[in-house]
Amino acid sequence: MKKGLIIGLLVAAVAFGAGTYFGRSGKQEMTISSSTQGASYAGGFKAEGVAVKPGDAIRSVAGPAPTNVVVVKDGESIQAAIKAAPKGTIVRVMPGTYHETVYVDKDDIRIIGVIEAGRRAVLDGEKKLNDAILYSGNNFVAENLEIRNYKGNGIMGQAGNNFEIRNNVIVDSGVYGIFPQLGQNGIVEHNVVSKIADAAIYIGMSDNILVAHNDVFDSVAGIEIENSRHAIVEHNYVHNNTGGLLAFVTPGLPIKDTVDVIFRNNFVVGNNHPNFGAPGSTVSGIPAGTGILVMAADDVVIEGNIISDNKVSGIIITDHANAQNITADPESEPNSDRVKILDNVMLRNGYDTITEAKALMLAEGKVGAKNLDIVRVGPSPGSCIINRHQYVTVGVSDFTECDFTNTAATVNYLLPPVPPREIKPGERGKVVYLGICTGCHTYNGRMIGPPVQVIQALYLDNPQGLADYIAKPAKKRDDYPEMPPQDYLDPQTRLAVAQYMLQVTN
Amino acid sequence: MIRALVLLIAAIGTAGATGPAPPDFTLNTSCPPGFEKTQAGVCELRTLYQFYDSLENRGLGGTRTALPPHRDGFTPRQIDLGRYLFFDPVLSGDGTLACASCHDPARGLSDGRPRSLGIHGEDAGRAAPTLWNVAFLKRFFWDARAHSLEAQASGPLYSPREMGNTPTRLLASLNGNATYRRLFQEAFPSHRGPIAEQEIFTALAAFQTSLVSLNSRYDRYVHGYDAALSEREIEGLNVFRSFVARCSECHTPPLFTNEQIAVIGMPEPKGHAFDVGAEAILHSPKLKGAFKVPTLRNITRTAPYSHSGAFADLRSVVDFYNKGRGNAVPKDMHLYLHWHISDPKLTDTEVDRIVDFLGALTDETFLPQTPARVPSGLAPAKRGE
Numbered sequence: 001m002k003k004g005l006i007i008g009l010l011v012a013a014v015a016f017g018a019g020t021y022f023g024r025s026g027k028q029e030m031t032i033s034s035s036t037q038g039a040s041y042a043g044g045f046k047a048e049g050v051a052v053k054p055g056d057a058i059r060s061v062a063g064p065a066p067t068n069v070v071v072v073k074d075g076e077s078i079q080a081a082i083k084a085a086p087k088g089t090i091v092r093v094m095p096g097t098y099h100e101t102v103y104v105d106k107d108d109i110r111i112i113g114v115i116e117a118g119r120r121a122v123l124d125g126e127k128k129l130n131d132a133i134l135y136s137g138n139n140f141v142a143e144n145l146e147i148r149n150y151k152g153n154g155i156m157g158q159a160g161n162n163f164e165i166r167n168n169v170i171v172d173s174g175v176y177g178i179f180p181q182l183g184q185n186g187i188v189e190h191n192v193v194s195k196i197a198d199a200a201i202y203i204g205m206s207d208n209i210l211v212a213h214n215d216v217f218d219s220v221a222g223i224e225i226e227n228s229r230h231a232i233v234e235h236n237y238v239h240n241n242t243g244g245l246l247a248f249v250t251p252g253l254p255i256k257d258t259v260d261v262i263f264r265n266n267f268v269v270g271n272n273h274p275n276f277g278a279p280g281s282t283v284s285g286i287p288a289g290t291g292i293l294v295m296a297a298d299d300v301v302i303e304g305n306i307i308s309d310n311k312v313s314g315i316i317i318t319d320h321a322n323a324q325n326i327t328a329d330p331e332s333e334p335n336s337d338r339v340k341i342l343d344n345v346m347l348r349n350g351y352d353t354i355t356e357a358k359a360l361m362l363a364e365g366k367v368g369a370k371n372l373d374i375v376r377v378g379p380s381p382g383s384c385i386i387n388r389h390q391y392v393t394v395g396v397s398d399f400t401e402c403d404f405t406n407t408a409a410t411v412n413y414l415l416p417p418v419p420p421r422e423i424k425p426g427e428r429g430k431v432v433y434l435g436i437c438t439g440c441h442t443y444n445g446r447m448i449g450p451p452v453q454v455i456q457a458l459y460l461d462n463p464q465g466l467a468d469y470i471a472k473p474a475k476k477r478d479d480y481p482e483m484p485p486q487d488y489l490d491p492q493t494r495l496a497v498a499q500y501m502l503q504v505t506n
Numbered sequence: 507m508i509r510a511l512v513l514l515i516a517a518i519g520t521a522g523a524t525g526p527a528p529p530d531f532t533l534n535t536s537c538p539p540g541f542e543k544t545q546a547g548v549c550e551l552r553t554l555y556q557f558y559d560s561l562e563n564r565g566l567g568g569t570r571t572a573l574p575p576h577r578d579g580f581t582p583r584q585i586d587l588g589r590y591l592f593f594d595p596v597l598s599g600d601g602t603l604a605c606a607s608c609h610d611p612a613r614g615l616s617d618g619r620p621r622s623l624g625i626h627g628e629d630a631g632r633a634a635p636t637l638w639n640v641a642f643l644k645r646f647f648w649d650a651r652a653h654s655l656e657a658q659a660s661g662p663l664y665s666p667r668e669m670g671n672t673p674t675r676l677l678a679s680l681n682g683n684a685t686y687r688r689l690f691q692e693a694f695p696s697h698r699g700p701i702a703e704q705e706i707f708t709a710l711a712a713f714q715t716s717l718v719s720l721n722s723r724y725d726r727y728v729h730g731y732d733a734a735l736s737e738r739e740i741e742g743l744n745v746f747r748s749f750v751a752r753c754s755e756c757h758t759p760p761l762f763t764n765e766q767i768a769v770i771g772m773p774e775p776k777g778h779a780f781d782v783g784a785e786a787i788l789h790s791p792k793l794k795g796a797f798k799v800p801t802l803r804n805i806t807r808t809a810p811y812s813h814s815g816a817f818a819d820l821r822s823v824v825d826f827y828n829k830g831r832g833n834a835v836p837k838d839m840h841l842y843l844h845w846h847i848s849d850p851k852l853t854d855t856e857v858d859r860i861v862d863f864l865g866a867l868t869d870e871t872f873l874p875q876t877p878a879r880v881p882s883g884l885a886p887a888k889r890g891e
Contacts, residue, residue, distance in 0.1 A: 130748035136568025152749035159567025328792035439871035488731035
C-alpha cells in the first residue's frame with residue numbers, strides 16, 4: 001500500500017525505454033538562463049482591474065474592521081463568548097487551557113490569543129474532542145493560539161471566505177492541522193504545525209490563497225494544495241515530513257481541478273519521515289523521501305526552493321494512472337499539465353530512491369547516478385524547465401525550455417476583502433414571503449392559513465401590527481389551525497415581510 | 507400479500523371509472539409556494555440562500571452557502587399539468603401505478619419500502635429516492651445514469667419492473683383522453699398536433715422542480731436564528747461536520763449531498779445480490795459498488811435507508827459508518843473505498859447526536875397537494891397499503 005503511488009512506474013519504464021529515450025547518447029546541448037534576467041511568469045489569475053505592484057501587495061483579507069472586543073479568561077468558555085458576540089467582535093483569549101470545540105457560524109469573528117511571556121491560550125482536545133475550531137462564517141481570523149490533541153482537525157473552514165489563520169502553534173491534532181475548505185481569498189501564515197497524520201496545512205477546494213512563512217514538520221504531508229486554484233506557497237520551512245509540498249487533484253471531490261499553484265522560495269528539506277497516514281487516505285501512498293509531489297495538477301510553477309536531502313526524489317510529477325491507491329473519477333483530468341520548473345537549489349536528493357525510479361533511470365541510460373532530483377511519470381503535456389542540466393532527472397527530456405525565468409511579476413493572488421452583498425429590506429421581505437409564508441398562504445384561496453387578501457384587509461395600514469402578530473400568533477379562527485410563530489425572523493425582517501405581504505397583488 | 511390486495515382494490519376502482527372524464531379540470535395559473543411569477547409568466551424560485559455565494563458557483567460548503575444552479579422557469583400551467591400526470595396511474599402499463607405510488611407525499615416522496623415494487627408486485631431492485639430538491643440535481647438514479655429529469659422519466663415509465671408502459675401505449679392513452687388533450691394544449695400553447703412524449707417529460711420535470719425543501723430548523727439556524735437548533739442538535743451538527751465523522755465531506759450543505767458518486771461499501775440486505783452501482787454505467791472497475799451520494803434533507807421521513815433498504819433506521823446507518831472502513835464489504839471482493847470512509851470511532855453519544863441533528867433537516871411545508879381526481883378518471887395514486 002505504501003508504495004502504491006509509484007507502483008505503475010515499472011510499466012511506464014518500459015514505455016519510456018521503448019520510446020524517445022532509449023539509446024540516446026552524447027550530451028544534450030545546454031541552455032543556460034539566469035533567473036534574475038528574462039521574462040517573468042504572468043500567472044494564471046488576474047484580479048479585476050490593474051496589476052498589483054509588489055509594494056501594494058495585499059496583506060490582509062478579512063473584511064470590516066472589528067467594532068467590539070470581548071475577553072475570555074482561563075476557566076471560561078470561548079464558545080460562550082462567540083455565541084454572545086455580535087459580528088465585528090474580537091474574542092481575545094487569555095493564556096490558559098481550554099477544552100472545547102469552538103464553532104463559528106457567523107461573519108466577522110476574530111479569535112485572537114494573547115501571549116504573555118510565552119504562555120499561550122491552549123486549546124487541548126485531550127484526544128477526546130474532534131476539531132478545535134470549525135468556522136463557516138466569512139472574514140474569520142484565528143491568531144496566536146496553541147492547539148493540541150484533537151482527533152479531527154486543528155482549524156477547519158467550511159466555505160468561509162476572506163480568512164486569516166496566523167501565528168498559531170498546532171501539534172498532534174488529528175488529520176489536518178489547518179484545513180480551509182471551499183473558501184475563497186485566504187491567508188495561512190506564520191504557523192508552526194507538526195505531528196499531523198495527513199497534511200499539516202491542507203488547502204482543499206479553495207481559490208486565491210497565500211500560504212507563507214509556516215514551519216511544518218513531523219507530519220505525513222507538509223503543505224498540500226488540493227483541488228484548488230490560484231495558490232501561492234512561499235517562504236515555508238517544510239522538513240521531516242513524508243512528503244514536503246503537494247499539488248494534487250484528488251478524485252471523487254466535487255471540484256475537479258487544481259490550477260495555477262506557485263511553490264517558491266521554500267525550504268524543502270529531509271522529508272523522509274516514515275509514512276503514518278491512515279490506510280486508504282490519499283497520502284498513505286506517498287513514498288517517504290519525497291520533496292515536492294505534483295499529481296494531476298495543472299500549471300504548477302516550482303521556483304527558488306532549496307530542496308535537499310529528500311531520499312526518494314526532490315520533485316516527483318505523476319498522474320492518476322500511476323497512483324494505484326487512488327479511486328477513479330471520470331470527470332477529473334488525470335495528468336499534470338504544464339508544469340514549470342524554474343531555478344531551484346537541489347542537493348542530495350534521491351540518495352536512497354525506490355526500485356521503480358532506479359529502473360526508470362536505467363531505462364534512460366543514467367547508470368550509476370547517486371542522486372535523483374526530478375522524476376516524471378505519466379503524461380505531462382506542455383511542461384517546461386530551465387537549466388535542466390543542473391539536475392539529475394528522469395522523464396523530463398521532452399520538457400521545453402520555459403519562456404520565462406521567474407515569477408516576480410506575480411505578487412500574490414489575494415483579493416481585497418469581498419464585501420458582503422447588500423440586501424435591501426424590500427428584497428429580503430419578498431424572499432421571505434415567497435420562501436416561507438406562501439407555504440401556508442395564497443393570494444386569494446384558502447390554504448393552511450387564510451387568504452392574503454383577507455389579511456390585507458385586516459392590516460391595511462398596519463404593517464407593524466402584522467409583524468407583531470407573526471412573532472407570537474394568537475389563535476383567531478376556529479376553522480383554521482394555529483399559525484406557528486415566526487419569531488426566528490429578526491424584527492427588521494418581520495417588518496419587511498409584513499410590508500411585502502400587504503402589497504402583493506397575486 | 508398486501509400488494510395483491512391493493513391491486514385488487516385498484517382494479518375495482520378502475521372498473522368503476524371508465525366513463526368519460528369529468529370536464530372541469532383546470533390548470534393553476536399561480537406559481538407553487540416558494541416561487542415568484544415573473545413578468546414573462548414563468549415561476550422562479552426564491553429562497554434566502556440566494557443572498558449567499560458559493561465557490562465556483564458549485565453550491566457546496568458550509569452554512570451560508572448559495573445553492574447550486576437549479577431548474578425553474580416553467581409556467582404555472584406546466585407545473586400543474588405535471589402534478590396531474592404525477593398522480594395519474596394512467597401512466598403505467600396497466601393503470602395501477604402512478605409516480606406518486608413510489609414517490610408518495612405521505613412518505614417523504616419515497617415509498618417506505620426497502621425496494622420499490624413494480625406493476626406486477628415484483629422487486630424493482632432499488633429503493634425509491636426522495637424527490638425533494640431534485641431541481642438542484644445534475645444526475646439522477648442511484649448510479650447517476652440519467653443527466654436530466656426529462657431523461658430520467660423514461661426510466662420508470664418503460665421499465666417492466668416499474669410502471670411497465672411503452673411509448674406507444676402511453677401516447678395512445680393520453681391522446682385518447684380529451685381532458686389531457688385540452689390540458690396539454692393549455693400548458694404548451696404553441697404546440698400543434700397530438701401530445702408528444704417530450705411534453706409529458708417536460709410537465710413531469712416542471713412539477714418535480716417545485717418540490718423544494720429549504721425551511722427546516724437547520725435552515726433557520728443558518729439564516730441567523732441560533733435558537734432554532736437544540737444544544738444536542740448543535741453538538742450533532744459539529745460531529746457531522748467534524749473531520750472525525752466527515753459526513754459533511756459527502757453530504758455537503760446546503761443540500762446535504764455533493765452529488766458525487768462514491769464507493770462506501772454499504773451492505774446488501776440478506777439474500778439480495780451485490781449491486782455494482784455505477785461500475786455498470788461508467789465501465790470502471792474502480793467504481794464497483796459506487797452510488798450517488800443521497801441528500802439527507804427530510805431523511806427522517808424516508809426509512810428504510812440505502813440503495814437497497816439495508817438499514818431500518820438512522821442509527822443503524824450511522825453505526826455502519828462507525829464500524830469502520832470496509833466492515834461490510836463481501837469477502838473475496840475488492841472495493842476501492844472512498845478515502846473519506848475511515849474509522850471514526852465515535853462514541854455512542856456522538857452517534858446519537860448525529861441522529862438528533864438529522865432530525866433537524868425536516869421540512870415539508872411545500873408538500874404538493876394530491877389532486878382529488880385525475881383526468882384519466884382512475885383513482886389517484888393510493889398508498890401502497
